[in-house]
Amino acid sequence: MFRSLTLVAVTICAVSGCRESDRSQVAGKEDRPLAALPMPAEITVLSGTTFRCGNVPCQLLGVKESADPAVRERAERFTRLWFKSVGNYIGIYNSSNPLMAKDGTSVVWIRGYDTYLSCLSEELVRVGLAEVDGSLWADYTFTVPRKDGEAVEDWLGILRKAKEGHERGEKPHVLFDWPLK
Numbered sequence: 001m002f003r004s005l006t007l008v009a010v011t012i013c014a015v016s017g018c019r020e021s022d023r024s025q026v027a028g029k030e031d032r033p034l035a036a037l038p039m040p041a042e043i044t045v046l047s048g049t050t051f052r053c054g055n056v057p058c059q060l061l062g063v064k065e066s067a068d069p070a071v072r073e074r075a076e077r078f079t080r081l082w083f084k085s086v087g088n089y090i091g092i093y094n095s096s097n098p099l100m101a102k103d104g105t106s107v108v109w110i111r112g113y114d115t116y117l118s119c120l121s122e123e124l125v126r127v128g129l130a131e132v133d134g135s136l137w138a139d140y141t142f143t144v145p146r147k148d149g150e151a152v153e154d155w156l157g158i159l160r161k162a163k164e165g166h167e168r169g170e171k172p173h174v175l176f177d178w179p180l181k
Contacts, residue, residue, distance in 0.1 A: 034058075034095070034106055040088035048075025049121075049130055050105075051083075059101060060121045061094060061109045061137065062159050063130040075129035078178065082120055085175040086112030093119075093153065094142040107137065109155055116173040121155075123172045125162040127179075132159045 034056055044052040049060045065072050083090075090110045092098075099107040111119050124130035134156045143150040172178050 034092050034098070034108070041090055043083050043088050043090075045076060045080050045083060048072060048079050048124060051079070053106075057105045058108050059105045060124070060130075061099065061107050061140075062132060062134055062155055063121045063124055064133040066129065066131060071129060075124060077180070078124060078127060078129055079120065081176050081178070082112065082118070082123065082174060086114045086118070089113040093144050094155075096144070096150070097140070097142040099137065099140060099142075109142070109153065114175050116175075118173050118175075119158065122158055122162045123174055125159050126165045126170060127172050128166045132156075132163055134159070 034053060038054075042054050046052065046057075047065060049063050049065055051058050065075065090112055092106075092108050093111050094107075094109040101107055109119065109121065111117050121130070125132055138156070141152050142155075144153045
């Protein structure tokens with residue numbers, strides 16, 4: 001009986017096209033450069049959406065820089081203020097399924113340990129300093145801790161809502177004044 005079930009399972013797997021997934025964009029367990037992130041993190045902001053965490057290059061998940069140099073400059077300022085406001089106490093919330101670009105850059109969904117548990121990608125979109133970009137990672141998923149266990153984070157939905165918030169004039173959920181006066 002057991003052999004029959006095993007044979008059926010293997011056959012179903014073969015017929016349905018079970019195969020190794022393309023791991024070129026998702027980091028393996030052995031390739032997690034941010035796994036032992038010290039707090040506060042040593043952050044060097046490179047642009048509005050890129051930074052180094054220690055020696056690890058990082059790119060924010062789901063956002064891209066504006067084509068306008070003035071907006072990019074403001075985005076970098078916002079990102080510097082955001083890291084300062086959270087004291088570089090951050091959480092890499094997509095660590096359940098780490099993502100790495102082909103060039104070795106860690107693609108991260110980060111939250112600051114502030115009053116809001118603010119997400120940098122989300123707040124950049126909410127203030128209109130970054131554009132939502134789900135094209136490259138649209139099928140990517142990860143889980144985050146919740147009060148009742150873990151749940152899949154709808155990161156693209158969160159960014160879309162932040163864009164709607166921007167269009168309504170919603171203020172960012174951060175611990176500093178923005179826009180700067």
